Amino acid sequence: MLFILASTASNIVGSIFLLTGIAKVIEPWKFNQHIAKLNLVSPKLIRPVALTFTAIESALGVALILGVFLTLIIPVSILLLFGLSMLTYWGTSTGKTEDCGCYNGWLEITPTQSLILNAIYIFLLIFAEFFGKYQPTVLWQWLVVLITFITSYTLAAGSLEYMQENGRPYIDFTPLQENRMWQIEWLGQDSKSLMSGSVIVVFMSPECSQCKHWLGVLKLVQWQDDLPAIVGLIDTENIQAGQDFVDRYFLNFPVVAVDKRLYRKLKIEVVPTAVLLEDGVIQEKWIGLMPMWFINKINQLTR
Template sequence: MKYLVGFSRIIVGILFIISGFIKLNDPVGFSFKLEEYFSQGVLNLPFFEPYALYISVFVVIVEVLLGVMLLVGFRVKFTVWSLLLMIIGFTFLTFYSAYFNKVTDCGCFGDALKLTPWQSFTKDIVLLLLIIILFVGRRFIQPIVGDNAKRIITVVALVICGLYANHVLKHLPVIDFRPYNIGANIEEGMGIPEDAPKAIYDYAWKFNVNGEEQTIVTQGDYPTVDGEYVSVETTEVQAGYEPPIHDFTIEQNGEDFAASLLQEPKLVMVVAYDLQKTNTNVYSELKKVTDRAIKNGYKVIGMSASNNEQSSELVKRYSLGFEFYFTDETALKTIVRSNPGLLVLEKGTIKQKVHYNDMDELKFE
């Protein structure tokens, strides 16, 4: 039991620190995932949505701290109880997502590692078993350093987490795991290689044969049956290749201009996924920055999921020198974790990407 507890302690501690740090690197992204869980049709807890970012920061910092406290052996009873309660909550959410197919990505490891709902649930079941072992054998969890050292390590971890969270919230994630990272080409990210695996489907054909219903399963071919066709049900048995960037459009008046705009040698994108939630206090400065870009020969466009009335009102209020296009809200949230955020592209390749707090760092050559 002693060695089993020791093994579980290392695995659980390291996984909680890694999982927590990845989400701490992008708490805004994790808050979007929490909003999905809180929304109507999932957990039906919409009153939590305005607080999703605060909950996100709190949860990920606690996750990291519990991993640290477990490894150093600080306040073992509190730590193990907290780990157990947290993993029970995570397991419920991943099971709910998988069984009801509500949230297709739990966000357990942010954008660094995508897991299917059932993979996430399996991962949580394994962690739950390991934490139960820790709970039962908690007397074997001995501190690896003295009392003062344990407190210092825990406090230092808390301070580092707080400072790191503050930094990424005021700027952008230090490590960008998304397909819109600096250096990525959006058009290439939407492409599908010729040798990419294709989706495989089972077709369950139902026929009425001599008054009895008969089902024949094929993978596409229409079966030869001496009977009357009734219906067919399709089931995906193997997912095909999905490009890292999909559902990306830049629309205006129902026309998609993405292909032509991604060929622009000098393009600035002002991304504001929701104009009702955007930080309007920075638009006076944003106008100066975009005017400077236009003066230097750049084409500037706005991208939002808001309607034309809202975008036109914003353009008029701040005398902006560019127009807004429509893009899917999820895509815009993925592109940049800032509302607004700015990108500089060269023929579809992202050269610069900044939070609105860092607009003055943009260089227009």
């Protein structure tokens, strides 16, 4: 009976690892930004660190489910969970991050809830370690784990590359999707000016370093009659903070301060995010990076 419970415990934790790994494979840019916020590694290392962690997480999940060398895999998983818990506590208590980043935005939980869940996972793994009776690992099991690692890394890298080349995700689960109408209730009266003509709506944050890189380009676009108008949004309820943001960077386009709840409603988890509207219809969505076609068009018009 205890053996069955131990096997179930390792399967539960393994499934969690695998699912969170899949979430990071589908939307790797979210985890990249989470690592960037922690500011623990060089910017050049953010991408390889994020991809490697995603691959390890997925491979550990499969190893726990298949029972691959659990005398080693379980202690490694416990150490990983303990380390992630410490990182979550440090990151959220210092204000560097708002959550653990574990579930990649697919499950909205508080830092405290994350720590509690990690404690439960650790307990399940300890139970599995002491009461499990596992069979020797065979070659095919090792191969499945290795294939999972390589596949996860490759797919996450491909998903990130697609995002960088096209400015939008391959799979999009958010309300802001191409060929959908911009909803008036999202910005109330401020939405009316977005329902005609060509407009780029940019979701930003005052603390976002990448947003600052966009501002010079956005100001240039605003000056060009042949390019879309720019409307900026920043996630702050403090109107004065919004005005300070405009004044600090000498912005020549309107900026609206909005409640953070709008970002959560529209699932804006990476800033800057932008949508290109044509008569109120979303034509394109850009996350983190502007697409090359748009940058090339700007270069042609400003020569």
